[in-house]
Amino acid sequence: xxxxxxxxxxxxxxxxxxxxxxxxxxxxxxxxxxxxxxxxxxxxxxxxxxxxxxxxxxxxxxxxxxxxxxxxxxxxxxx
Amino acid sequence: xxxxxxxxxxxxxxxxxxxxxxxxxxxxxxxxxxxxxxxxxxxxxxxxxxxxxxxxxxxxxxxxxxxxxxxxxxxxxxxxxxxxxxxxxxxxxxxxxxxxxxxxxxxxxxxxxxxxxxxxxxxxxxxxxxxxxxxxxxxxxxxxxxxxxxxxxxxxxxxxxxxxxxxxxxxxxxxxxxxxxxxxxxxxxxxxxxxxxxxxxxxxxxxxxxxxxxxxxxxxxxxxxxxx
Numbered sequence: 438x439x440x441x442x443x444x445x446x447x448x449x450x451x452x453x454x455x456x457x458x459x460x461x462x463x464x465x466x467x468x469x470x471x472x473x474x475x476x477x478x479x480x481x482x483x484x485x486x487x488x489x490x491x492x493x494x495x496x497x498x499x500x501x502x503x504x505x506x507x508x509x510x511x512x513x514x515x516x
Numbered sequence: 517x518x519x520x521x522x523x524x525x526x527x528x529x530x531x532x533x534x535x536x537x538x539x540x541x542x543x544x545x546x547x548x549x550x551x552x553x554x555x556x557x558x559x560x561x562x563x564x565x566x567x568x569x570x571x572x573x574x575x576x577x578x579x580x581x582x583x584x585x586x587x588x589x590x591x592x593x594x595x596x597x598x599x600x601x602x603x604x605x606x607x608x609x610x611x612x613x614x615x616x617x618x619x620x621x622x623x624x625x626x627x628x629x630x631x632x633x634x635x636x637x638x639x640x641x642x643x644x645x646x647x648x649x650x651x652x653x654x655x656x657x658x659x660x661x662x663x664x665x666x667x668x669x670x671x672x673x674x675x676x677x678x679x680x681x682x683x684x685x686x687x688x689x690x691x692x693x694x695x696x697x698x699x700x701x702x703x704x705x706x707x708x709x710x711x712x713x714x715x716x717x718x719x720x721x722x723x724x725x726x727x728x729x730x731x732x733x734x735x736x737x738x739x740x741x742x743x744x
Contacts, residue, residue, distance in 0.1 A: 490538065491539060493541055495550070
């Protein structure tokens, strides 16, 4: 029997679908927690796609594509 | 309160040397979709899975008019085609240029590091030479000691000579005094004797001596006459 890991310590990819709601509820939603989450996300993306020796096109093009999609979704009512 | 018994730096963690950057970034397919998505769907749907998903999503968006086709669609299509063409044509050039910039930066940093190492090595060698030089200080002090001994000797001899000269001068003075005194005594005695003798010749004696001299002369002349 594997050692039981607390739900709040599991990563997102390991959470079962039924536990998703409780897992989300347990996350840190204080301002410092949100900032910490944003900082973590930024660092992960930056270190994976941009802070390398031979960075390719994908690093910025993914950001641009995401920006396009997001702005389309926000201005959908005008379309 | 400083805990002097607390050990410092027990872990190996340190900021240098910094681990090198990874060579290539995360793989991205078609420029917008990360490779992890394809790997995520591979076990269940194989290679064509994500493409099927993409086509189905696109058709759903178009048919349900969630994505409306309007003038912006045409503009987007033109712009995207131009962008893709430009990237395909000039991509490698830009990549080579960026690599060259990076190379230059690395080369200058390496050069600085090597220079620093060389300077430090030279400093080490200089230091060793200085240490070797210090070992020669015994010779230096011997030479200095010899110099001082010579100075002392010279000084002593000079003074010795001076003493000798002074003593000789004093002795010469004494000798000169004695000779002078004897000379003076002699002269004085001679003068005194002469004076007394001249005084003692009385007129009576003078006449007698003159008469005797005349008689002697006559006798001599007679003998001389006879000789001639």
